[in-house]
Amino acid sequence: MTQQAALHPMLNVAIKAARAAGAIINRASMDLDILRINTKSPNDFVTEVDQAAEQIIIETLLQAYPDHGILAEESGREHGNKTSEFVWIIDPLDGTTNFIHGLPMYCVSIALSHRGVVQQAVVYDPTRNDLFYATKGRGAFMNDRRLRVSKRTRMSDALIGTGFPFRRGDNFKRYLKMFETVMTECAGLRRPGAAALDLCYVAAGYYDAFFETGLHPWDVAAGSLIITEAGGLVGNFTGESDFLMQREVVAGSPKIYGQLVQLLAPYTRVIKDEDVAAEASAEGKDGAAVVAAAATAPKKRAAVRIKKSDGDETH
Template sequence: MSTNLHPMLNVAIKAARAAGAIINRAALDVEAVRVSQKQVNDFVTEVDHASEQTIIETLLTAYPGHGILGEETGSTHGAKDSEFVWIIDPLDGTTNFIHGFPVYCVSIALAVKGKVEQAVIYDPSRNDLFTATKGRGAYMNDRRIRVSKRTQLKESLISTGFPFRKGDNFPAYLAMMSEVMQRTAGLRRPGAAALDLAYVAAGFTDGFFETGLQPWDVAAGSLLVTEAGGLVGNFTGESDFLEQKECLAGNPRIYGQLVPLLNKYSKFASAGDKAAARQAAANVTTLTVPSAPAEDDERDQSAFE
């Protein structure tokens, strides 16, 4: 723990490292980890639950009057009406973890009156610790980080997350990928949104976009990005995105070039833009996507409505 850090951030770091120790022990024999399925392709393990319990105990021991919003336990712990709410993802990248693919992390954020003020993302497999306090900058392993300085989309590396749930709008995502892939140096899908945002903050990638994300996926990472000099919002560029299940992040120049590409796929887009998105999806899927089975026909059309 550092005496120079905000006390609440120090407690969050303690919680993240304790959870990371649980994850690392389990990773030594991942085949023995019990796995259950919340829905198709959406997994939870005993490690998720143990990690979250440790985080909650650490936070509430220090701050018993604070609220908790956890991926696995919701808001069943902590004070229900507190202005201080910890937003927790105990193991972001569970699918990676259960396959032994070492891209996953612990994500902890503190929101005060709805605004994220403290953030910790801990990658236990690499022992990388990303931290931020609002107004004090972003850090990786005690080193100040900044978003990249690239200004041209064609030179940029962009990360994303692929749709994986029944009902996800696969045609729309293929169209978005087509828009981005043709204009950038590369598109990556690591599999843990919190780490994706941390990597934007550190300048490892130049931008990130994904739909369907929950507050615990993006709360900590969003503060890292903004404290590192970047921008975060929904696909139309509006900064109030935390509950909107759309996330776009990047250094300011690349962010500004991604918004015009992706805004028509936003559920907040104009009717004309949504019509353009439907046409783009139709053009892509006509060439590349086989017909879905009948039981999968009920897709989420929110991006086009």
């Protein structure tokens, strides 16, 4: 039996949705000259491809699970059941700026949260046909290969992914201080420009760790489960597991994660609900709905890794 045949039914539906979105993205990538691009805010773009990909994802998910809720980048909570314990968290095209320029580093990200805990995760890279996926408690995979985080233990050997702030009003000076702090301690920093894919690269061991500020739940929900199922840790800059709505995330193999948290803790910025609501309203979204989505972020303290007899780890 192949790994694919044994997948959870909800994960299979998410994979079907991600591949359908990927097909739309791949077709559009062949004719970027006719692409219609709108600007959500300076340097923050949305294309008709983002919207078409999101639509096919939502249709696929709700056809299978009409009673589930939806939290999606472009449409917020307009679709689905707003009171469901099951919430699909969707980024139809993470890395839109790369896509617009023809730089082949972007992906589709889909996660399913139940009562605030991410249970299923899919990140699909349509340019390489790489499918990253995980079910809580069942491990993480790329295509049919089991993923494990890297075994490096020294920060001086570590390759670390990051993302630059790019929106007007972002705290660039704060980021530059973080960048300098981390850069002088590690072997190298990389910034491809699609956070969901970056998180999968940590799970695959390509990076030893990753950090970024200014991210939304749909950027990190799927990747966070894929990392923990690959034996890694993910949290906010102080090492707590409350990161989904905090607009800051650090992830990595356990040894490097701990060292990176020590470097980043002085730069943490805890966000209150009213800040989240105000920011969402400024972006044209329902501030109250986005705050309500904070239920998708478990509030317990930093992850504890428990060894199972078969060598898997839970968090």
